[in-house]
Amino acid sequence: MKPLRAVGMMAGLGLLAVQSVASAQGTVDRTKPPELGPPPRVSLPPILTRQLPNGLKLLIVEQHELPLADFVLLVGSGGTADPAGKTGVANLTASMLREGTTTRKSLDIADQISFLGISLSPQASWESSTLSLHTPTAQLDSALALFADVALHPSFPANEFERIKKNRLTELLQLRDQGPAIANLVFPAILYGNAHPYGSPLSGTESTVTSLSTSDLQSYYQANFKPNNATLIIVGDVNPAQIEQKINALFGSWQRGDVPQLTYGEPPNASATTIYLVDKPGAAQSSFRIGAVGVPRSTKDYFALTVMNTILGGSFSSRLNQNLREARGYTYGAGSRFDMRRAAGPFTATAEIVSAKSDSALLQFMKELNGIRQSVPADELSRAKRYLQLQLPGNFETTQQIAAALVPVALYGLPLDYYNNYVQSVENVTQADVNRVAQQYINPGSLAIVIVGDRKTIEQGLRATNVGPISIRDITGQIVQ
């Protein structure tokens, strides 16, 4: 078959010019994918480490492509350090960092952020609190001064906190409008229950937010924001010696202190597979969250699980997406992930499914969750491994990407050569490893299946699947009588 010539004949007037180009350049066999040369050698940028006398660790990566720099102050305490009964404290503490310091008012901080053209974003996650600065280096000194002030001298003004609280309570009210958001809250509540920190919402509940005061935030800040509990990640167009000097001047007087040890209770034992149905009358789609308690980041099975999940639901050509989207059109996208934290975070398979196909989709989810426990064909395994290995350089292109990649290194104490060994670590995963971790961690007999959707349209069909009993829940995960 000569596709180029065939096209040329159809081309009419364009034929002569086109053929001369093709013959000058040589023709190409269009019938099969081009042979590719060897992938480029991956050389990830070196990471410099420094430590200030007060214990603050620095990770510095030079990247001089553009006059930009990223700074991430990573404090090793997040939502899991919320005091008992005070869920949401870490999250509100982070929100309040930009609301006033001992020398700057809320509106002054905001004025500086826009005037300097920077972004300055505080965030609390489960295991850490971060303050991220993205700045043109022309503004470096002013931006760093603001960054350090917000990080080290927050004043938690009461009037600003009242406003932030009202705002948060309204957000919690608005959350009722969103099926996917409800599913994201109900799923962990059911998996972990009340006694485990991962069972409560990071941003708090109506009752905890209402009851909190600025002294709760002050206490949280004083207990956890310590240099010996923090790492400052620095990536961009900076000179390491100069930046270390600047950081020393700004953060050197930050006082070290003891940080409370975290304890994590055991999550409740998994029940037999059950469908937890939350009614969202008139919903156009059903929000599916299916899974179980998974693994901590420290698991020795990290790479085997990553490869297995890439096949199951971690890429566009994964089984869940191919089945539920590309073969059946039930959804705009389906996938799965292991959320690995200090303790075992959830494994979750996810999709937004057209209401009328909720039952059929559930059966397909179960088919794939069972199927991944069978031996994975060698070519599928090799595709997943190549995907993980070969896309690695693309994750180190911008200063923001590099800074983000260093967060788990700092938080979970990964070796500094972690990414340089990444390709080999993925390569080492065998078919037997994938099979073993699938059997160990994906148990179709003990899954929590949370579905938020239009009960009157979907309940009967879901029941008929016989995948599990149906338990009707409210939007906080509590049983509806």
Added chain:
Amino acid sequence: MNLKNRRARLVTFGYLIASVVTGATLWGQSIPRIQFEKYKLPNGLEVILHEDHSTPIVAVDTWYHVGSGDEELGRTGFAHLFEHIMFMGSQHVPVGAFDQLLESAGANNNGSTTEDRTNYYETLPSNALALALWLDSDRMGFLLPTMDLAKVNLQRDVVKNERRQRVDNVPYGRADEVILAALYPKSHPYSWPVIGSMADLSAASLNDVQNFFKTYYTPNNATLTIAGDFDPPVAKKLVAQYFGAIPRGPEVKRRATVPTVLIPRDTFLVLEDKVQLPRLFYTWHSVKGFSKDDAALDLLAQILANDKNSRLYKKLVYEMQTAQSVGAFQDGSRLDGKFQVNVTPKPGQKVADIDKVVQSEITNVIANGVTQRELQRAQNVYKASFLNRLASVLGKAEVLNSYNYFVGNPDFVQQDAARYERVTAADVQRVAKTYLGKPKIVLTVVPEGKKEMMLTASGGNQ
């Protein structure tokens, strides 16, 4: 590795190039110019090359000069549905192989559709450039031989689910289509949303796919930009080999003008939705992208509602605390534009009371203008965001393609930055008066069964 990796075929509602590309100088620091080479194949395909060897990856970004604004009434949403179909394989690429081949080469890929254009892009390790060119040329030259109704039907279902996920199952998600239909006359190409209606998506036929492809998906209606780690002679040879023999198509006649938009008086609309709180949307007809007042309107939006010191945020969210959120934007597309302000009241607040504050703040800008500090903050936000767009090879490919398409010159960064540098406080005041002083469309989205909450001409509401 995580759920975000699954590809979302984005539909961008409104083209916002002006909001991210700005600034020739940044506090004395010059913005690097993007070096490039542009040429045309004999079949009309435009090619733009930009070398950047800092990371061993390459971005391949193809723009087809067609969008939802080229659709016919009764076939809204078709340009975007077609975009999905372009991933379903072609004569030499079986169904499913497009993504499998790219992912196993370490690539990420996607596409998006706006009113004005459709793009398709891959970011790959640099050894895989030929793979992207083979795949993209096969769908440009050889899409139809293996096209069938089953492919169309499958992506029709996926797109309907995209609409559910982005519009129907999202609070306030249907506001946009109600506003567009009220703002523009029915024959105006921006009077329907990019995602289209369910009925029109159902009506799309295999014949529509074939005609659309033959009309718009021709080399002479496309621009291929390659940015990143490649060797130009090698890339040029590959482009010629893969794309050179695709026949030129008929000349593409696209709309150059749009029907006049006339809003004789303020128009008040209501839409019931599954929401806890109402939301007010004020929409004015404004100007197209890159036209005379476009940059000043961008800065006005920033000054009105886009940071804590902005007029409406500071008054309604920060001081009075009667609103939960505010927003504003100038949306200048290829042929026309609109300006919008939206406000969500806090629980228990009346939209009429919110409206009084919105009117008074806008009237104040019209009467008294803005301060130099307000203008400077807005300009600096724009300046800084420009650098961010140049941080990735895909970002640079998009910048080159955007300028090439919208102003006919990929090398337009300095001129574009100058547009924002030139704006004065008097300009901001003038455009506020010229455009926001005109009659507008006011939509109140209200909780189901609460139509009486809407804002009306007399302001009256519960």
